[in-house]
Amino acid sequence: xxxxxxxxxxAGPGPPQPQKRGEADRxxxxxxxxxxxxxxxLLLVFIVVPFALAVGFSFTNQRxxxxxxxxxxxxxxxxxxxxxxxxxxxxxxxxRFAVFVVPFQTAFxxxxxxxxxxxxxxxxxxxxxxxxxxxxxxxxxxxxWVLLFNADGLVNAGLELITFGHFxxxxxxxxxxAMPAVVIVSIWQGVGFQMIILLAALQDVPGELYExxxxxxxxxxxxxMNVTLPGIRNQLIFVLTITTILAMRxxxxxxxxxxxxxxxxxxxxxxxxxxxxxxxxxxxxxxxSAIAVIFFVIVLVLTLIQRRFLREEGEV
Amino acid sequence: MTTTKSSRSDVSSGVRANxxxxxxxxxxxxxxxxxxxxxxxxMLVSSFKADQQVLAxxxxxxxxxxxxxxxxxxxxxxxDRAHFPRVFMNSVIISGFxxxxxxxxxxxxxxxxxxxxxxxxxLILAMVIALIIxxxxxxxxxxxxxxxxxxxxxxxxxxxxxxxxxxxxxFLFYTFFLGIPKSLEEAARIDGASPMKVFWKVxxxxxxxxxxxxxxxxxxxxxxxYLWPTMVTRGIDVRPLPxxxxxxxxxxxxxxxxxxxxxxxxxxxxxxxFLIFQRQFVQGVASSGVKG
Numbered sequence: 001x002x003x004x005x006x007x008x009x010x011a012g013p014g015p016p017q018p019q020k021r022g023e024a025d026r027x028x029x030x031x032x033x034x035x036x037x038x039x040x041x042l043l044l045v046f047i048v049v050p051f052a053l054a055v056g057f058s059f060t061n062q063r064x065x066x067x068x069x070x071x072x073x074x075x076x077x078x079x080x081x082x083x084x085x086x087x088x089x090x091x092x093x094x095x096r097f098a099v100f101v102v103p104f105q106t107a108f109x110x111x112x113x114x115x116x117x118x119x120x121x122x123x124x125x126x127x128x129x130x131x132x133x134x135x136x137x138x139x140x141x142x143x144x145w146v147l148l149f150n151a152d153g154l155v156n157a158g159l160e161l162i163t164f165g166h167f168x169x170x171x172x173x174x175x176x177x178a179m180p181a182v183v184i185v186s187i188w189q190g191v192g193f194q195m196i197i198l199l200a201a202l203q204d205v206p207g208e209l210y211e212x213x214x215x216x217x218x219x220x221x222x223x224x225m226n227v228t229l230p231g232i233r234n235q236l237i238f239v240l241t242i243t244t245i246l247a248m249r250x251x252x253x254x255x256x257x258x259x260x261x262x263x264x265x266x267x268x269x270x271x272x273x274x275x276x277x278x279x280x281x282x283x284x285x286x287x288x289s290a291i292a293v294i295f296f297v298i299v300l301v302l303t304l305i306q307r308r309f310l311r312e313e314g315e316v
Numbered sequence: 317m318t319t320t321k322s323s324r325s326d327v328s329s330g331v332r333a334n335x336x337x338x339x340x341x342x343x344x345x346x347x348x349x350x351x352x353x354x355x356x357x358x359m360l361v362s363s364f365k366a367d368q369q370v371l372a373x374x375x376x377x378x379x380x381x382x383x384x385x386x387x388x389x390x391x392x393x394x395x396d397r398a399h400f401p402r403v404f405m406n407s408v409i410i411s412g413f414x415x416x417x418x419x420x421x422x423x424x425x426x427x428x429x430x431x432x433x434x435x436x437x438x439l440i441l442a443m444v445i446a447l448i449i450x451x452x453x454x455x456x457x458x459x460x461x462x463x464x465x466x467x468x469x470x471x472x473x474x475x476x477x478x479x480x481x482x483x484x485x486x487f488l489f490y491t492f493f494l495g496i497p498k499s500l501e502e503a504a505r506i507d508g509a510s511p512m513k514v515f516w517k518v519x520x521x522x523x524x525x526x527x528x529x530x531x532x533x534x535x536x537x538x539x540x541x542y543l544w545p546t547m548v549t550r551g552i553d554v555r556p557l558p559x560x561x562x563x564x565x566x567x568x569x570x571x572x573x574x575x576x577x578x579x580x581x582x583x584x585x586x587x588x589x590f591l592i593f594q595r596q597f598v599q600g601v602a603s604s605g606v607k608g
Binding site (some may be wrong): 031036046112145148150249285 | 349352355420421422427428435447449453462512543546576582594601603
C-alpha cells in the first residue's frame with residue numbers, strides 16, 4: 001500500500017521539482033500511511049469486515065453454534081422477515097415511538113434552547129439543570145423511572161392529585177401505556193443533548209438580522225419564524241435526523257423498563273430488541289443479519305433524506 | 317404590527333425590558349427544572365431509605381424525605397450483592413481504554429486526512445464519511461460471531477477493540493485540524509522536525525478543545541453501553557456497570573433501596589465530572605452538531 005510510482009496522481013499544487021520533490025512525496029506518503037494505519041486497521045476489522053459478513057450471512061442459514069454446515073439460502077431470510085408478523089410489529093413499535101419522540105423532543109429541545117438563550121440571570125444554572133440527565137446513563141435512568149412509573153409510584157401519585165384519582169395507569173404493565181412511559185424517559189434523558197446543539201446554533205445567528213427585522217417592525221414571533229428558524233435550519237435538520245435514527249435504534253429502555261424485555265405482550269418490542277432476540281438469544285445469525293441489513297437500509301435512507309435537505313439549503 | 321419604541325430591540329432584550337415576562341420565564345424554567353431534577357433527587361433520597369419504604373412512601377412528598385434513614389446500609393448491601401467494586405473497575409477499564417486509545421488513533425487518522433499528502437486521500441475521506449452512517453447495531457450480530465470464533469466472549473478486548481476507532485470522531489478531528497492555521501506547522505517543518513514531532517509538539521496541543529470534545533462524547537457513549545456487553549458477557553468478571561444492575565432483577569428479593577444506591581454510585585462519577593467540566597461538556601456536545 002505504501003508503494004508509490006513516479007506518476008503519482010494526487011493533485012499537489014506548485015511547480016514540479018522532479019527529483020527532490022518525488023522523494024519528499026514518497027516520504028510523506030509513507031508517514032501518512034503510518035498515521036492512518038492504527039485506526040484504519042481497526043475500522044477495517046471492526047466495521048468493514050462485520051458489515052460485509054452481515055450482508056453475507058443474511059443469505060445463509062448461519063447459526064452461532066450448529067453442527068449443520070452453513071448453506072446458501074438466497075433471499076429466504078428476507079422473505080422470512082417480510083412475512084413475519086413480529087418483525088412488522090417491531091417496526092411498528094419503532095414508528096409509534098418515533099412519531100411521538102421526534103417532533104416532540106425536537107420542539108421541546110428548541111423551546112429549552114430559546115429559554116436558556118435569554119439574557120437573564122441564572123441561565124447557566126438552568127442550562128446545567130436541563131442538561132444533567134444526559135450524564136445519567138440510560139440503564140440508570142430506566143431503573144429510576146421504573147420505580148417512578150410503578151402503579152403505586154410517584155408519577156401516579158402526582159397524576160391522581162391532578163385528576164382527582166381518575167387517571168393512574170399501571171404504566172409498565174399496560175400494552176397501551178408502556179410505550180408512552182418509554183417515550184417520557186427517552187425525552188427526559190436525551191433532550192438536553194439536542195438543546196445544546198440548538199443553543200449553539202441560536203448563538204450563531206447574526207444579531208444584525210434581528211435588528212433589521214425589528215426595524216422592519218417584525219414581532220418577536222415573526223422574528224422567530226423568519227429569522228431564527230431559517231438561521232438554525234441545518235442544525236434543526238441534523239437534530240431531527242439523529243433523533244429519528246436514535247428512535248430506530250431504541251433498545252435499552254424496552255429491555256430494562258417493562259417486567260419482561262419488549263413487553264408487555266411485545267408492545268415495546270423494537271427492531272433492535274427483535275434482532276437481538278433472533279440473532280443472539282435464538283442464535284440465528286443468518287436471520288439476525290438480514291434484520292441488520294434491513295435496518296441499515298432504513299438508516300441509510302433517513303440519512304440521504306437529511307443530506308438532500310441540507311443540499312437544497314446550500315443551493316438557495 | 318404594533319411596534320412601540322421600547323420593543324425595537326432584539327428578542328432577548330425584549331424579555332429583559334418587560335418584568336412580567338421575566339417572571340413568567342422564571343416560573344416556566346423552574347417548573348422544567350423540577351421535571352429534570354426530581355428523578356435524581358428521588359434516587360438519592362431513596363438510596364438512604366429502608367427497601368420497603370421506597371415505594372410505600374411514593375404516594376406523597378414523603379418520597380423526598382430520607383425516612384426512615386438507614387445510613388449507608390443500602391450502599392454496603394449493593395456493593396456486596398452486585399460486586400460493585402469489580403463491576404465499576406470493569407467499566408473504568410473498558411471506557412478508559414476506548415477513550416484513551418481512541419484519542420490517539422482517531423486524531424492521527426484525522427490529521428493525516430487534513431494535512432498530509434498521500435494517494436487515495438479523497439477515497440479514504442469518502443469511506444470514513446460513509447462509515448459514520450453504519451450504526452453499530454447493524455454490526456452487532458456478525459461481530460458476536462467473529463468474537464465467538466476467536467474465543468473472545470467474556471473478555472475485555474471484545475468490549476474495547478471494536479470501539480476505539482470511530483469514524484465520527486475521526487471526522488471531528490479532521491474538521492478541527494483543517495481549521496488550524498498551517499503556518500505554525502510549516503515553521504516547525506522548516507526547522508527540520510519530523511511529521512510525528514510536528515504533530516505531537518505543535519498540532520496536538522493546539523487541538524485540546526477537539527480532544528476534550530471527543531473524550532467527553534466517547535466517555536458518555538462508552539460508559540452507558542448496554543446492548544453489546546449484554547451480548548458478549550455472561551458472568552460479572554468483565555461486565556460493566558449498566559449490565560451489572562441486572563443482578564437485582566434476576567435474584568429476589570427486590571431491594572429498591574439497594575438498587576437506588578447502585579444507580580447513585582453508577583451515576584455519580586459522570587455527574588461529578590460533568591459539574592466540574594461543565595463548559596467543556598457543553599461545548600463538546602455543541603460541536604458534535606456543528607457540521608449538520
